[in-house]
Amino acid sequence: MRIVVASGKGGTGKTTVSTSLAQVAAEAYSVRFLDCDVEAPNAALFLHPALATQREVGILVPRVDTQACTHCGKCAEVCQFHAIAVVGQTVLVFDDLCHGCGSCTLICPEQAISEQLSVIGVIDTGLTPEGIAFAQGVMNVGQAMGVPILRELKKWTPEAMPATCDAPRQPLEIRDAPPGASCPVVETMRGAEFVLFVTEPTPFGLHDLKQVAAIAREFDLPAGVVINRDGIGDDAIDTYCAVQNLPILLRIPLERRIAEALASGQTLVDAAPEYRTLFKDLLERIVARMNA
Amino acid sequence: MKLAISITGQTLDSPFDARFGRAASFCLVDTDTGSWTVHANPALSASGGAGVQAAQFIAQLGAQAIVSGAYGPKAYTTLAAANIQRFLASGHDGRTAADILTAFKSGHLATADDATHGGHHGG
Ligand code: SF4
Numbered sequence: 288m289r290i291v292v293a294s295g296k297g298g299t300g301k302t303t304v305s306t307s308l309a310q311v312a313a314e315a316y317s318v319r320f321l322d323c324d325v326e327a328p329n330a331a332l333f334l335h336p337a338l339a340t341q342r343e344v345g346i347l348v349p350r351v352d353t354q355a356c357t358h359c360g361k362c363a364e365v366c367q368f369h370a371i372a373v374v375g376q377t378v379l380v381f382d383d384l385c386h387g388c389g390s391c392t393l394i395c396p397e398q399a400i401s402e403q404l405s406v407i408g409v410i411d412t413g414l415t416p417e418g419i420a421f422a423q424g425v426m427n428v429g430q431a432m433g434v435p436i437l438r439e440l441k442k443w444t445p446e447a448m449p450a451t452c453d454a455p456r457q458p459l460e461i462r463d464a465p466p467g468a469s470c471p472v473v474e475t476m477r478g479a480e481f482v483l484f485v486t487e488p489t490p491f492g493l494h495d496l497k498q499v500a501a502i503a504r505e506f507d508l509p510a511g512v513v514i515n516r517d518g519i520g521d522d523a524i525d526t527y528c529a530v531q532n533l534p535i536l537l538r539i540p541l542e543r544r545i546a547e548a549l550a551s552g553q554t555l556v557d558a559a560p561e562y563r564t565l566f567k568d569l570l571e572r573i574v575a576r577m578n579a
Numbered sequence: 580m581k582l583a584i585s586i587t588g589q590t591l592d593s594p595f596d597a598r599f600g601r602a603a604s605f606c607l608v609d610t611d612t613g614s615w616t617v618h619a620n621p622a623l624s625a626s627g628g629a630g631v632q633a634a635q636f637i638a639q640l641g642a643q644a645i646v647s648g649a650y651g652p653k654a655y656t657t658l659a660a661a662n663i664q665r666f667l668a669s670g671h672d673g674r675t676a677a678d679i680l681t682a683f684k685s686g687h688l689a690t691a692d693d694a695t696h697g698g699h700h701g702g
């Protein structure tokens with residue numbers, strides 16, 4: 288089962304929800320947590336994994352053999368990202384625009400193009416104290432291409448799952464989505480089975496919720512909503528959810544105690560144990576919807 | 580020589596467009612004869628790399644010089660590799676391509692000797 292926790296914008300408490308959900312789920316499932324916010328991963332600050340391995344992720348960028356190249360321009364024509372340009376007797380490659388799709392290499396009639404690995408980020412993996420298999424993608428500073436890292440991150444399978452004394456557990460994957468509603472969010476949702484939206488009851492929250500909800504609808508994914516800082520704004524979110532048939536699965540009121548605990552790197556369910564039951568209930572409702 | 584000017588319309592009397600990669604079109608003028616043609620900028624719909632695509636387009640048109648308001652690093656590199664001279668003009672004073680042409684002929688335009696802005700995210 289694969290659950291995406293998304294929010295549209297940053298700062299709505301998405302990671303608060305995803306990390307607590309993971310901790311509660313770890314009691315019954317074999318949990319795999321993927322921090323997909325490759326620009327600014329922060330779930331590790333709450334789940335405290337012991338990061339044991341690091342692997343570089345890159346894309347294959349073209350390198351042109353100037354001896355063999357006839358400057359025919361076919362590579363530049365085929366590149367939809369304008370990462371390769373042929374002007375006069377020069378071929379220019381802009382690594383930061385290149386998506387590593389390989390089209391230019393394939394089309395070059397002179398076989399003048401070879402491919403070279405360009406590292407764009409890393410994937411860190413490790414185990415949390417509760418035995419959650421944790422992985423995060425981290426994009427190198429100055430890179431603009433998060434999607435290739437996400438693709439690799441999604442392929443990751445923990446080598447050795449934590450030993451459990453009871454019967455083999457069902458695997459459950461939780462993906463903490465990046466903020467926004469662009470390609471990386473789409474890639475995070477691709478292949479998932481449920482999306483949990485975390486929002487806050489403000490006009491901004493509603494605006495961003497609409498955007499991510501549209502992506503989930505494209506994928507035809509069942510979804511549900513968590514309202515964070517419940518009570519600070521209006522009921523426009525409630526109205527929207529009712530119209531869209533989006534169930535509101537949990538409401539978290541704004542509490543100073545919670546905010547302080549989060550600021551010190553505790554998860555919500557660690558800081559406020561009464562939420563454990565609420566999150567268990569949330570998980571059950573999600574699982575029920577996925578199996579429906 | 581053949582001079583390209585970034586513009587927002589369809590003729591030599593159209594307003595100058597200070598954006599390079601996102602200009603609506605380019606007016607290509609023969610500075611010796613005064614004859615001109617207008618070419619829609621294919622990079623207008625590019626999601627990334629608009630500067631590179633526009634620069635390549637200008638090169639394919641056979642321009643030897645370009646006047647625009649700013650060049651990102653990749654557009655600059657591509658124009659330089661194509662041996663196209665890069666001139667700068669301000670987009671704030673409501674000039675037309677014809678006005679830019681006059682300024683160019685009288686030698687009143689500054690040259691861009693480096694990228695004029697940091698560029699945009701490639702996405
Ligand atoms: S397709 Fe090959 S030969 Fe043609 S310009 Fe590109 S690199 Fe050179």
Ligand code: SF4
Nearest residue numbers: 366385386388389391
């Ligand atoms: S690999 Fe793909 S994106 Fe990169 S330069 Fe070649 S065609 Fe363009």
